[in-house]
Each structure stands twice: as C-alpha cells, then as structure tokens.
Amino acid sequence: MTHLHLAVALDGAGWHPAAWREPDARPEELFTARHWAGLVREAERGLLDFVTFEDALGLQSAAFHRPDTRTDQVRGRLDAVLLAAALAPLTSHIGLVPTTNVTHTEPFHLATGIASLDHASLGRAGWRPQITSRAADAAHFGRRTTPQLTDADVLDSELIAARLRELFDEAHEVVEAVRRLWDSWEDDAEIRDAATGRFIDRDRLHHVDFAGAHFAVRGPSITPRPPQGQPLVTVLAHASTPYELAAAGADLVYLTPHSRADATARLDALAAATAARPRPLLRPLKVFADLVVFLDDRPGRAAARKRRLDDLDGAAYTSDAEVFTGTPGELADLLLDWREAGLDGYRLRPGALPHDLTAITTGLVPELRRRAAFRTAYTADTLRGLLHLPRPANRYASAGRR
Amino acid sequence: MPDHPSRRPPKRVHLAAQLPSVQHTTVWSDPRSGSQIAFDSFERLARTAERGKFDFFFLSEGLRLREHKGRLHDLDVVGRPESLTVLSALSAVTSRIGLAATVNSTFNEPYEVARRLATLDHLSGGRAAWNVVTSWDAFTGENFRRGGFLDEADRYTRAAEFLHAARALWDSWRPGDVRADAAGGTFTRADAGRFSYRGRHFDIAGRFATPRPPQGHPVVIQAGDSPQGREFAAADADVIFSRHSDLAGGRAFYRDVKGRLAKYGRTPDELKIIPSVTYALGDTPAEAAEHAAEIARAQVGPQTALMLLEALWGRDLSGYDPDGPLPDVEPLPDAVVTRGHTQFRAGRAETVRRWRESAEARGLSIRELAIEFAGRPDFVGTPRQVADAINEFVQTDAADGFIFVPHLTPGGLDDLVDRVVPLLQEMGVHRADYTGPTLRDHLGLNAPREPREPGGPREPREPRVLRADSLQEETP
Numbered sequence: 001m002t003h004l005h006l007a008v009a010l011d012g013a014g015w016h017p018a019a020w021r022e023p024d025a026r027p028e029e030l031f032t033a034r035h036w037a038g039l040v041r042e043a044e045r046g047l048l049d050f051v052t053f054e055d056a057l058g059l060q061s062a063a064f065h066r067p068d069t070r071t072d073q074v075r076g077r078l079d080a081v082l083l084a085a086a087l088a089p090l091t092s093h094i095g096l097v098p099t100t101n102v103t104h105t106e107p108f109h110l111a112t113g114i115a116s117l118d119h120a121s122l123g124r125a126g127w128r129p130q131i132t133s134r135a136a137d138a139a140h141f142g143r144r145t146t147p148q149l150t151d152a153d154v155l156d157s158e159l160i161a162a163r164l165r166e167l168f169d170e171a172h173e174v175v176e177a178v179r180r181l182w183d184s185w186e187d188d189a190e191i192r193d194a195a196t197g198r199f200i201d202r203d204r205l206h207h208v209d210f211a212g213a214h215f216a217v218r219g220p221s222i223t224p225r226p227p228q229g230q231p232l233v234t235v236l237a238h239a240s241t242p243y244e245l246a247a248a249g250a251d252l253v254y255l256t257p258h259s260r261a262d263a264t265a266r267l268d269a270l271a272a273a274t275a276a277r278p279r280p281l282l283r284p285l286k287v288f289a290d291l292v293v294f295l296d297d298r299p300g301r302a303a304a305r306k307r308r309l310d311d312l313d314g315a316a317y318t319s320d321a322e323v324f325t326g327t328p329g330e331l332a333d334l335l336l337d338w339r340e341a342g343l344d345g346y347r348l349r350p351g352a353l354p355h356d357l358t359a360i361t362t363g364l365v366p367e368l369r370r371r372a373a374f375r376t377a378y379t380a381d382t383l384r385g386l387l388h389l390p391r392p393a394n395r396y397a398s399a400g401r402r
Numbered sequence: 403m404p405d406h407p408s409r410r411p412p413k414r415v416h417l418a419a420q421l422p423s424v425q426h427t428t429v430w431s432d433p434r435s436g437s438q439i440a441f442d443s444f445e446r447l448a449r450t451a452e453r454g455k456f457d458f459f460f461l462s463e464g465l466r467l468r469e470h471k472g473r474l475h476d477l478d479v480v481g482r483p484e485s486l487t488v489l490s491a492l493s494a495v496t497s498r499i500g501l502a503a504t505v506n507s508t509f510n511e512p513y514e515v516a517r518r519l520a521t522l523d524h525l526s527g528g529r530a531a532w533n534v535v536t537s538w539d540a541f542t543g544e545n546f547r548r549g550g551f552l553d554e555a556d557r558y559t560r561a562a563e564f565l566h567a568a569r570a571l572w573d574s575w576r577p578g579d580v581r582a583d584a585a586g587g588t589f590t591r592a593d594a595g596r597f598s599y600r601g602r603h604f605d606i607a608g609r610f611a612t613p614r615p616p617q618g619h620p621v622v623i624q625a626g627d628s629p630q631g632r633e634f635a636a637a638d639a640d641v642i643f644s645r646h647s648d649l650a651g652g653r654a655f656y657r658d659v660k661g662r663l664a665k666y667g668r669t670p671d672e673l674k675i676i677p678s679v680t681y682a683l684g685d686t687p688a689e690a691a692e693h694a695a696e697i698a699r700a701q702v703g704p705q706t707a708l709m710l711l712e713a714l715w716g717r718d719l720s721g722y723d724p725d726g727p728l729p730d731v732e733p734l735p736d737a738v739v740t741r742g743h744t745q746f747r748a749g750r751a752e753t754v755r756r757w758r759e760s761a762e763a764r765g766l767s768i769r770e771l772a773i774e775f776a777g778r779p780d781f782v783g784t785p786r787q788v789a790d791a792i793n794e795f796v797q798t799d800a801a802d803g804f805i806f807v808p809h810l811t812p813g814g815l816d817d818l819v820d821r822v823v824p825l826l827q828e829m830g831v832h833r834a835d836y837t838g839p840t841l842r843d844h845l846g847l848n849a850p851r852e853p854r855e856p857g858g859p860r861e862p863r864e865p866r867v868l869r870a871d872s873l874q875e876e877t878p
Contacts, residue, residue, distance in 0.1 A: 028580070031524045037494075057514070058611055059595055059610075071591065072589060076575075076611060076612055077611055078525065078612060079518045085487045085488070085491040088494070089445070106510070108546055116484040119439055120441045120483070120491040139606065139607050139608045140606055140610075142605045143511075185481065190481065198476045200474070200481075202476045218545055220474075222466070224439055
C-alpha cells in the first residue's frame with residue numbers, strides 16, 4: 001500500500017472557536033514564537049508532510065463575509081509568512097505552508113517572501129494564496145472595493161464563486177506572476193567569474209514582463225531562484241471557480257468532501273476543470289481532503305468534548321470541511337476508505353491545540369503505520385521531495401543561452 | 403571638543419552590523435567570501451554580532467535589480483532575500499540582538515507593513531526595527547501594481563504619513579487588550595484593533611489584525627541628510643544613520659540634528675546617531691593600511707571603476723583605459739545610465755569637477771581615483787587605534803555609535819568582534835552583556851507613550867515635505 005500524505009492546519013488555539021478555553025491551552029502565548037515552535041516540532045515528531053498557517057488581512061470573525069464584535073473568541077494573528085520563517089531554523093524536514101492574501105498585496109513581495117522562506121528552510125516552503133472579498137479588508141487599504149457578499153450568498157459556495165470570479169481571475173494572475181518571478185533567475189545565474197569581474201551571467205536572469213488584466217510586473221526577482229525551484233503552491237477549493245484556479249495554478253489542492261461519494265464527485269469536478277486547462281509544467285496535481293478532527297482514545301469522548309466546547313461557544317461548531325469526532329482508529333478507517341476515491345492525502349484541522357495535534361502524532365500516525373499506510377522516517381529533505389513531486393524545470397532556461 | 407568632557411561619565415557606544423548588500427562593498431572574489439543568500443550566512447553574521455553584544459543587525463533592501471547602460475548590472479553581488487522574512491528566521495537563532503529591516507514606504511501599504519513589523523516584534527520578543535525608506539523612480543515601480551504612481555515630492559509626504567499611519571495601527575491595540583480570560587470567556591477587549599487614519603495619501607479604517615507589539619512601536623530608523631531629512635528624523639525617528647566619516651563633519655551634523663529635537667518635545671537622547679561605516683584592521687598601522695588598500699583594489703576593479711565613472715559622467719566610457727587618465731569628454735550630468743543606484747544622484751557636475759581637480763593634482767588614473775572616492779574604508783588601523791577612534795567619535799559627540807559593514811560575508815565581522823569589541827568593553831564604553839531583552843533597552847530608548855483613547859479618527863500632523871535625497875532606497 002502506498003503511504004498517505006498528512007498535513008496539519010494550524011490556527012490559533014485550534015479550529016473550534018472555544019478551544020482557547022481548554023485547560024491545556026495557553027491562550028496568553030498565542031502571539032509568541034514558543035507556542036508555534038511547540039506545535040510544529042510536535043508535527044515534525046509525527047513525521048507529517050507539512051503544516052499550514054492560516055492568515056487573513058482582517059481580524060477573525062464568526063461570519064464568513066463580514067466582521068463581528070465578539071470578544072469571547074480568539075482575535076488577532078501573526079503574519080503567516082514571517083511566522084513560518086521563524087519556525088524554519090527550529091525544524092529540519094517538515095514543510096511550512098503559510099497563507100497569504102493575494103487581493104490587496106503586491107505579487108512581487110509575495111514572490112520574494114515565499115522564495116526567502118524556501119531559502120531559509122532549505123527547500124521546505126509552500127504557499128496558499130487566498131482571495132478576500134470582505135469590504136472591511138478593502139477599507140484597511142483604501143485603494144479598491146471588492147464585491148460584498150450577502151448573507152444569502154454565503155450559504156452556497158457556487159454563488160460565492162460566481163460573485164467573486166474576477167477576484168479568482170486576478171488570483172490566477174498573481175500565481176502566474178509569482179511563478180515567473182521564481183523562474184526569473186536560472187539556477188546557475190551566479191557565476192562569480194573573477195577573471196571578467198562578473199558576479200552574475202546577466203543572460204541567465206530574465207525580465208518576466210508579466211502583463212495581465214489587473215497588473216503588470218517587469219522583474220526579474222531580487223531573490224535568486226529558491227531551492228525547490230518553485231515552492232509548493234496549494235489552493236483550497238470548494239466550487240467550480242476555485243477548481244479552475246487550482247487546476248491552472250496549484251501543485252496541490254485541498255478539497256472538502258463530506259463522504260467518500262462526495263469525494264468522488266469533487267474529484268470528478270476537479271478533473272473536468274483540469275482537463276479544460278492544460279498544465280504541462282505542473283503535473284501532477286496532488287489532491288488532499290480537509291477534515292476538522294476531534295480525537296480521543298475512548299469512544300464517545302471526542303464527541304462529548306466537542307459538545308462541551310459548543311456549549312461554551314454558544315453554538316454547534318460547523319465548518320466548510322467535514323467535522324470528525326472519534327478515536328484515532330476510527331479516523332484511520334475513514335482516511336483509508338475515502339482515499340479510494342483518489343485522494344493523495346489529508347490536511348487535518350485540529351479542533352483544539354495541542355490536544356488534537358498530539359492525538360494525530362501519537363494516536364493516528366502509529367495507527368496508520370500499523371496498517372502500513374504512513375512513513376516511518378522522513379526520506380526527503382524538501383517539501384516537493386516528501387510529496388514525490390519533481391523539481392520544476394525553469395521556463396526561461398533555454399531562452400537564456402547565448 | 404565639547405566644553406567639559408571629563409565631567410560626565412563616558413557615553414556608551416552603540417554598535418550595529420549590516421550584511422554587505424549589493425554595492426561594491428562586498429569583495430565576492432575573495433576565496434573566503436560565501437553565499438549572500440544562504441541562511442547560514444545571515445545566521446553566522448547575526449550570531450557574531452550578538453556575540454559582540456551589538457545593538458542590532460541590519461538589512462538593506464532593493465526592489466529592482468540595478469541596470470547599467472540598459473542591461474542588468476553584473477559586477478557586484480546581485481540577489482538577496484526579503485529582509486523581514488530572513489530576520490524572522492534569525493529571531494529563532496538569536497536571543498537578544500535587535501533585528502532591523504529596511505522597508506520601502508512607496509511600494510507597500512501601512513496596514514501590511516505595520517502588521518509584519520508587529521509580527522517580527524512579537525516573534526523576537528521585542529527586537530524589531532524599521533528603516534523607513536522610499537523609492538525615487540518609476541523604474542522600481544515597474545515591479546508593482548501601482549507602478550510609478552507618485553511624483554517625487556509626494557513620495558516623501560507619503561513616507562511621513564505612512565509612518566504615522568503605522569503608529570496609529572500599533573496603537574489600536576492597547577497593552578492588555580489580549581485578556582485571554584478562559585474562565586470568564588473574554589479573549590479581547592471589544593474594540594481592540596479599531597483604527598481610523600485619514601491623510602492626503604491614506605484614508606483607511608477598520609480593525610488591525612495583530613495585537614500590540616512588545617516594544618509598543620518597533621524602533622524607527624531613518625537615513626537622510628538634507629535639512630528636510632534631518633527634520634523628519636528629529637520629529638519621528640529613533641535612530642538616524644547618515645554618514646559623516648570625519649570628526650568635524652560628524653560633530654556638526656550631531657549638533658544640528660540633536661538641536662532640532664526640542665521643538666518636537668523630545669530630548670537629545672531620544673534620537674541616536676549611528677552612521678554606517680566600513681573598516682580594515684591590521685597588527686600594525688602599516689599592515690592595516692596595506693589591508694585597506696587591498697580591500698579597495700578588490701572592491702573597485704577596472705570594470706567597476708569605469709562603471710562608477712560612467713554613472714557619474716552620464717555616458718558610455720567603455721573606450722577608456724581604467725588605468726589611464728580621466729576621460730577627456732565632458733560629462734552629461736543629467737543623463738541616467740545607471741538605474742536602481744542612489745550614488746551620484748545630486749550634484750554630479752560638482753562631483754565631476756572635484757574628481758577632475760583631484761586627479762590632475764595627484765596624477766591619478768581612472769581606477770586610482772575611483773578607489774580614492776569609492777573604496778576607502780572609514781576606520782583603518784590596529785584594533786587599539788580603531789577602538790580609540792570609535793570612542794573618540796562617540797565621546798566628542800560626532801556620533802552615538804556605528805553600523806559596521808564588513809567587506810566579507812559571512813566571516814567579515816569576526817575580527818571586529820574578537821579584537822576591537824573587547825577593547826571597548828575594557829574601556830567601559832560597551833556592554834559586557836545585554837541588560838534588557840528589547841532593542842529599545844539596548845538603545846536606551848523609552849517605550850512609546852501608551853495610547854489613551856483607542857478607536858477615534860486620527861488626523862495626521864501635516865507631513866513635512868522632504869527632498870529626494872532625504873530618504874534613500876539603497877542604504878550605504
């Protein structure tokens with residue numbers, strides 16, 4: 001049996017809004033390096049493929065599309081790229097995948113930031129580009145307006161996608177510009193030729209001259225091509241428009257199926273989007289499913305814990321992803337069942353930290369190993385290596401030769 | 403000399419270090435020269451500086467690769483990582499040294515920069531600093547959504563507003579706004595992060611997403627020497643690092659800048675003057691001088707000498723012999739053959755006149771002249787001589803300290819830290835160990851005043867109009 005890939009999505013004190021109130025949470029430390037270092041080292045002890053860091057330009061909210069004024073949930077985050085960078089020297093194998101906004105930011109800065117994370121981590125960087133449509137986020141920049149979703153819109157992911165198509169199109173341009181900037185230096189551009197006094201071979205650096213409908217970037221990057229050539233681009237996709245973004249621009253996509261049959265249906269929709277957009281440079285596209293997980297060894301305990309947290313928060317926690325409660329063994333059953341639909345792995349969102357992360361590394365991982373479905377040692381040093389993805393060729397390399 | 407230097411205790415010397423970036427400072431042809439990209443290089447330099455109990459480690463920035471005569475400039479080190487990302491990684495492998503990033507205020511937005519600096523301050527436990535710079539040409543703008551969207555004068559009013567907006571964002575969370583009261587169920591104060599800032603360049607409002615950084619405000623650094631730049635620093639900066647390498651020039655600058663603080667309700671101690679300098683050490687004065695000459699020859703090779711002259715002359719000089727006399731053609735002082743550099747931006751005709759006079763008087767070749775003006779280390783001598791010179795600059799109020807730019811990466815600071823720093827420590831003018839955790843502690847700077855009324859709209863002070871040369875894209 002080939003091994004599953006496992007990633008963990010880290011955010012605050014966990015994905016349940018009341019998780020910060022758990023006895024083993026340290027909510028006063030959420031904005032310290034120590035909190036995050038402990039979590040990522042634990043994930044690396046479990047030999048997981050990578051961790052992701054959530055981020056957004058605005059404060060968290062219980063509503064998808066607008067701010068709230070709640071004071072009983074975690075509010076405030078650190079910049080995810082910088083957070084990932086601070087964890088790079090403390091780890092050696094695990095991939096580090098920050099989320100960044102691509103609607104109000106500069107593609108040039110995104111390209112150099114992620115490339116720099118790849119340099120600092122020696123080839124373990126990934127990236128999750130994310131759009132934002134919140135009017136409140138746009139007001140933080142004062143430069144443009146974005147479509148404001150209504151309460152009715154947010155009930156249907158296809159409606160959301162349709163309303164935000166232009167932002168997705170722009171996101172695709174950002175990904176393309178960033179990838180070109182990563183390629184704008186050939187791997188051997190630095191020659192240090194003392195005889196001729198040349199530090200670089202200027203013919204192996206390239207203006208990218210990206211000109212899209214929304215912006216233009218001249219290039220080349222200020223940062224040499226990162227160790228992986230192209231850090232791993234990952235996209236979370238719930239509907240047709242983001243499937244297209246994933247198909248055209250991503251190396252890895254997170255889907256949110258709610259059953260094995262639903263996984264099959266979503267994979268079919270993704271395959272259709274992929275077929276419609278040839279991706280000669282980027283195949284294969286890895287597919288992970290997202291799950292929120294509450295794990296405890298004794299049957300029924302995880303569900304009871306979630307209910308207790310729901311009571312504290314005043315509402316039953318739901319998510320775009322399936323919410324799983326159960327034992328590590330039951331979760332292993334589910335993971336191995338759904339993967340038959342064609343999944344490469346899973347991104348698990350721990351309901352509460354550190355509890356549900358530790359349950360993954362010390363409960364689920366050994367369980368999967370017993371079933372010969374998970375690695376027993378890291379066998380690659382880069383994130384692409386862990387995922388068995390090749391280092392991409394540089395699109396400009398042949399053009400650069402005199 | 404100051405009136406009564408003996409009556410006051412010796413001033414403490416502030417020391418900082420900078421990774422040599424993309425100017426010809428770096429002698430990349432030296433076999434000891436390592437990668438300017440690999441994280442190991444940054445780690446080694448920063449750890450060395452921390453071993454020397456330096457105040458901070460500094461990185462400059464560039465947002466467009468330089469071009470000379472229409473092609474990428476290929477003679478100097480090219481390529482660097484994004485500063486804040488590297489400094490965040492360094493926060494994990496250092497514990498006390500300040501981490502200073504140059505971040506451009508033209509091609510960024512206050513919300514994002516304030517957030518990233520607050521993040522670095524959180525991750526480092528209060529060690530972040532920001533060197534506020536602005537770009538000066540549409541050439542750099544070609545890499546950004548906004549392009550060249552401001553005229554030159556507006557770029558500097560934007561810089562001042564940018565800084566004020568960032569401070570409004572940091573102030574939007576008060577100390578203690580993160581309550582994290584699990585039993586009571588209160589994580590934050592209700593209005594935490596609410597801000598509004600309106601000015602000519604920014605009209606922004608909402609909720610800031612990152613709690614107040616440990617230092618309150620990261621330390622603000624400014625480089626600039628025009629009257630407007632000095633005024634900006636006096637009003638708004640914690641550190642200024644303009645370069646005045648002789649004692650008399652340094653003292654005049656020091657007097658002038660410190661004299662401007664009172665009208666902003668600040669004391670002279672609230673702005674530290676820490677110029678950026680290069681150096682060469684030797685066991686004897688003669689050996690140091692020879693070492694300095696070797697460094698200069700390696701920094702300004704024949705091609706670099708011609709390139710520097712072309713930038714100054716504003717025209718192609720490729721037909722001239724670098725080891726021969728100065729060009730007999732007239733300069734085109736307004737022509738731009740080099741883009742992305744800040745050298746020779748102002749007063750080029752005057753500079754050409756001085757260079758010609760000097761070359762004629764002393765019979766210098768093109769390369770000798772370029773070395774004379776662009777390659778000579780600032781401090782040259784034995785460790786004792788350099789320590790004494792540093793101390794003299796500081797005790798006689800020509801500076802509060804120095805940012806040292808070695809000519810080698812990553813080992814270039816070792817001799818300074820191993821041989822000069824102990825002498826400064828013996829003299830009692832440099833700390834034996836850090837006494838506080840934050841960069842503000844190292845610099846002797848007070849915490850910023852805590853915000854009293856969160857949330858209300860904040861009208862900016864009228865930004866001062868700063869001239870083009872008051873803020874530089876490339877730091878020296």
